[in-house]
Amino acid sequence: MNDVLDVALRLLALLLAFLVLPLVVGQTEHKVMAHMQGRLGPMYAGGFHGWAQLVADGVKFAQKEDVVPAGADRRIFQLAPAVALLPYLLVLVAIPIGPAEGAVGQFVDAGIFFVLAVMGVGVLGSLMAGWASANKFSLLGGLRTAAQLMAYELPMLLTAASVAMAAGTVSLPGILDAFEWWWVPWQIVGGVVFFTAGLAELQRPPFDAPVADSEIIFGAYTEYTGLRFALFLLAEYAGIVILCGLTTVLFLGGWHGPFADDLGWLWTLLKTAVLAFVVIWLRVTYPRLREDQLQRFAWTCLIPLSLAQIALTGVVKVVIS
């Protein structure tokens, strides 16, 4: 009975984190973007600095009519948001938050492969949405999504492999147990490549050509309204949380820091939050890359860099062992 309770509590905590953290990132984005652009952002909803703006947005989305275009492939159109969102919920299970034995939703032996594999599945949701909408802009968005995924999945995998080589394990808690502070400068190139490729996989600016509003309206999500649209947005912000959490765990030492035994979870959250701030910052500061620039950047810049990182990791590993 105790086991059942334990599992239930874990799942509840995960669900809560999954529902709250993306909203926090979204609200932060509202405010940070506004201040960077010399505005105030939401100020009224909820009273204090518009803290309840996203709750109000959620209520608004829930009230809207759920429209499916007449020419659309009905079932796939309706299924797509779930396919886009659920993988991120699954990934959250494997991310360790503290140094204790039970500070991870579920210990996954091949953790790196698990998170990267399941994150890749999420993109299928965008592809399904893009195809099933029966809309030229949506189809273009889906195409761009697929092209982007194929280009940026490789550097992500290669840099994650570099960390796995350094730690000698592919489980995420194992990597954190093996972590030393000098891994940060050692793996910094890999970290930057991983973070950048992850941004591209999430279709965040400056890699948001698949949803470029000035070219193809909103890409694969053009035809969506109401709750299903909100689910796609939630998937994007959940993706930011996951990407920042993963970068923290793989490259920034996760819970390592002063007083890690008691405050480990706080370090993880803090590092994740700083990275999420960087994601928002990049959105405000960088213009969108053109589609061919996107591809060239991945193949001629990120992949050679990640290969060089792997070579460096191998050389250092051989020298110190």
Add this chain to the structure above:
Amino acid sequence: MSSAHALAAATGRELAGHGLAAAGHGFLSPTGVEIAFLLVGLATLGAAVVTVTTKQLVHAALWLVVTLGGLAVEYLLLTAEFIAWVQVLIYVGSVVVLLLFGLMLTKAPIGRSPDADSGNRPAALAVAIAAAAALVWVVVDAFRTTWIDLDKGVQGATAVTGDSLFRHWVLPFEALSVLLLAALVGAIVLSRKRGGTSGDKSATNSGKEKR
């Protein structure tokens, strides 16, 4: 086929040699895992059949996702966790995305495409049945009395897989990687436009950008 047989048989012997064979396992008293394995297997088979019989091209690709995902679940139930996640990463995450990309680039109408049938159904069916029969025979022959003892820890863990891959099977592994490299180089050569005259120069450049 005979080499595959030998390989499977060798793996079976190896498993048995490591003492994984739990003696005296009842055939008619299935455990929960075995029932789940059977049910997932049936679902996977159903999805595979729909994949090849549906008239809607993109639906076929999506049913392929279900099939490959079902296979990953089967690997998980056999405690081969690493293989399962690699299966999802490579097949669901990359191969199917590539397939969908190709479909969207060329022809992916919503609804049925009756012209998609090639008329080779009988031949395809014969080849499929022959391949399935050969595989089933090889697997049954190789692993007949081998049972995985689920209570003795994970035998398909990443460390175990890595050990056997790079100790016992390192030569096939390297041969495969050379084969893949050759395929990669071949693809690049094929996608490169021939020529060298000034008229072809722009075409060559655009070909380069695509890569």
